[in-house]
Amino acid sequence: MPGTFPHLATTTADVAVYRILDANLDRAREGLRVLEDWCRFGLNQEDLTENLKHLRQSLAHWHTPDLRAARDTPGDRGTQLSHPDEEQRHSLSDVLQVNFCRVQEALRVLEEYGKLYQPAMATACKHLRYQIYSLESDLLGHQRQHQLRQAHTYLVTAPQDNLLTVVEAALQGGLPLVQYRDKHTDDGLRLQRAQVLKDLCHRYGALFLVNDRVDLALAVDADGVHLGQQDLPLATARQLLGSHRIIGCSTTNPEEMQRAIQAGADYIGVGPVFATPTKPDKAAAGLDYVRYAAEHATVPWFAIGGIDADNLDQVIQAGARRVAVVRAIMQAEAPALSSQFFETTLTRQSLLSVSA
Ligand SMILES: Cc1ncc(COP(=O)(O)OP(=O)(O)O)c(N)n1
Ligand SMILES: Cc1ncsc1CCOP(=O)(O)O
Numbered sequence: 001m002p003g004t005f006p007h008l009a010t011t012t013a014d015v016a017v018y019r020i021l022d023a024n025l026d027r028a029r030e031g032l033r034v035l036e037d038w039c040r041f042g043l044n045q046e047d048l049t050e051n052l053k054h055l056r057q058s059l060a061h062w063h064t065p066d067l068r069a070a071r072d073t074p075g076d077r078g079t080q081l082s083h084p085d086e087e088q089r090h091s092l093s094d095v096l097q098v099n100f101c102r103v104q105e106a107l108r109v110l111e112e113y114g115k116l117y118q119p120a121m122a123t124a125c126k127h128l129r130y131q132i133y134s135l136e137s138d139l140l141g142h143q144r145q146h147q148l149r150q151a152h153t154y155l156v157t158a159p160q161d162n163l164l165t166v167v168e169a170a171l172q173g174g175l176p177l178v179q180y181r182d183k184h185t186d187d188g189l190r191l192q193r194a195q196v197l198k199d200l201c202h203r204y205g206a207l208f209l210v211n212d213r214v215d216l217a218l219a220v221d222a223d224g225v226h227l228g229q230q231d232l233p234l235a236t237a238r239q240l241l242g243s244h245r246i247i248g249c250s251t252t253n254p255e256e257m258q259r260a261i262q263a264g265a266d267y268i269g270v271g272p273v274f275a276t277p278t279k280p281d282k283a284a285a286g287l288d289y290v291r292y293a294a295e296h297a298t299v300p301w302f303a304i305g306g307i308d309a310d311n312l313d314q315v316i317q318a319g320a321r322r323v324a325v326v327r328a329i330m331q332a333e334a335p336a337l338s339s340q341f342f343e344t345t346l347t348r349q350s351l352l353s354v355s356a
């Protein structure tokens, strides 16, 4: 077989290899186009768009007429094959993840069969595959930041027996952001719960962060971590989590806010706005600190502490457009309706503020 690949396929095996190369060049280029279009139209990320376009064009170079000539779509038994997982996508992140996998698999196939056809092609596809791996974490990081900016309601969970039922109901109500907070359960159970919650959030296209614990966040590949003033320094957490994950920071006053932003926090908590039994050890920072944040915060910020449907208007009037809650959803009769109420009210207010 080696060396028996003239420009026109001569044996049945040659034709089959040509068809595999043709199909996978199509697969890889189509997947790259899906990723490129989200970077262009969804994330408005020019660099990422340019990178993906360049990779797509590099692949096109190898898609020669003799490979295309081997195509036999009517004779392709695979066109009828499908799998339930291929028929639906749970979220944008799901679309991105699936298409990264598609491109990586196709490049692997091109590398292996390319060794029979043109070794230079195999080498080129290997290099492209490694470029895609690093592009994936970069794009994932931008997608997380995009989702964070779009989120207006942040559920911070409380340890209760119906934790999963409440969180799933809230996700069904459109909750975009969840933080697993559990100060006293043993680590084995916390790890297990964090993994289940992360999978649940990603099934609904929501971000999942872990409170306090960078190790748990890494162990379950969470989207990030939320740090308080007594937790790991943000710089250390950033070293461990990297730039593609989200790090949030609690703040109760302007000094803590400025320190958190200078340290590179992707978002901050602003509160407790009102005294709350959920965090009885912390005095209320009051609406004045919300007003200060509205004026000075240069990163996304979530008002937190004693916030519910009854006092949401006051918090909005003080300038908040994002809130984090525990009891208002965890103890709601209907967590889905509660999430929907917060998210629609705050999203509407944000749009009104932008157009004002
Ligand atoms: C969004 C948000 N803001 C503040 C907190 C409080 O964090 P927590 O770990 O409960 O308390 P401190 O570490 O800040 O004392 C939060 N969880 N989420
Ligand atoms: C975790 C946290 N950080 C500041 S206040 C608070 C608790 C908020 O709980 P609730 O929304 O039930 O008042």
Ligand SMILES: [Mg+2]
Residues within 6 Å of the ligand: 211, 212, 226, 227, 228, 229, 231
């Ligand atoms: Mg903490």
